[in-house]
Amino acid sequence: MSTPTNLKVSEPTKGVLTITLHRPEALNALNTKLLEELADLLDEIQSNPEVGAVVITGSSKAFAAGADVREMATLDAVGVLRDPRVDHWKRITAFKKPLIAAVNGFCLGGGCELAMHADIIIAGEEAKFGQPEIKLGIMPGAGGTQRLLRAVGKSMAMQMVLTGEPISAQQAMGFGLISEITIPETTVERAQKVAQQIARHAPIAVEMAKDSVLKAFDTDLASGLLYERKAFTLLAATEDRNEGINAFIEKRKPAFKGC
Numbered sequence: 001m002s003t004p005t006n007l008k009v010s011e012p013t014k015g016v017l018t019i020t021l022h023r024p025e026a027l028n029a030l031n032t033k034l035l036e037e038l039a040d041l042l043d044e045i046q047s048n049p050e051v052g053a054v055v056i057t058g059s060s061k062a063f064a065a066g067a068d069v070r071e072m073a074t075l076d077a078v079g080v081l082r083d084p085r086v087d088h089w090k091r092i093t094a095f096k097k098p099l100i101a102a103v104n105g106f107c108l109g110g111g112c113e114l115a116m117h118a119d120i121i122i123a124g125e126e127a128k129f130g131q132p133e134i135k136l137g138i139m140p141g142a143g144g145t146q147r148l149l150r151a152v153g154k155s156m157a158m159q160m161v162l163t164g165e166p167i168s169a170q171q172a173m174g175f176g177l178i179s180e181i182t183i184p185e186t187t188v189e190r191a192q193k194v195a196q197q198i199a200r201h202a203p204i205a206v207e208m209a210k211d212s213v214l215k216a217f218d219t220d221l222a223s224g225l226l227y228e229r230k231a232f233t234l235l236a237a238t239e240d241r242n243e244g245i246n247a248f249i250e251k252r253k254p255a256f257k258g259c
């Protein structure tokens, strides 16, 4: 993969890789190039055993202010239909390792949709979450009507999507869109701490646990419980499961190997 120009990527530290969206001139607006670089990077990380979890963040002013409106203005209906970003979003959705969004500042439109692709969102107290597309005569197109509804419920999702007005980090916390509020200076650090905690666990168990929780979004309870049970049973075939249980019994720290 060539070096990304719209992302800053850390070396893995304690099993955690940090990706920083970097288009300061456009408040990290998600253009095709940025999304392609992100999707390529996540594809690559997928098979890197040194990475147990990923933190994605932006700047103190903006996590991301949405899709790139200037680029969108160049697309007609066929252009939107054939938009390569649809495939990039699919690849981001398919990422199997835990993804934690550390959000400060504006988190709008496609930016909010990207944050909602994360498994956990931790936000600074000044963060603003919104789906302002309606003000542009369009609507959310990368999951904003679906994932937002599942995160905050019908009434608040409708209010955000139909008025285009953002909500504060405190409101986002109250509605369950995010899991923690921090002071802005410590948002990334806190997300990295949570990611490190996750990255210490058995990788296959983490992957299956994430997969099972996500299954709840698109299945009924009985099917979800069956799915969970099968994943739980499969884990019994891993060496890490024996290691985890034996380490507990022997009162020592487990040494997981990812198999």
Ligand code: CO8
Pocket (backbone or CB within 6 Å): 025, 026, 027, 029, 065, 066, 067, 068, 069, 070, 083, 085, 086, 106, 108, 109, 110, 111, 132, 133, 136, 139, 140, 141, 142
């Ligand atoms: N796209 C392109 N450029 C942007 C964007 C954007 N989304 N947001 C900000 N910028 C640029 C501005 O144009 C400006 O550039 P310049 O200095 O060259 O004029 C620079 O970033 C700084 O922005 P502002 O001067 O506007 O900064 P303010 O602090 O005054 O305002 C706001 C910040 C409130 C965030 C304001 O910039 C704003 O309203 N931005 C647009 C927000 C928006 O409407 N987002 C939704 C976009 S549509 C979308 O996300 C649809 C997703 C569908 C995905 C489907 C994929 C298949």
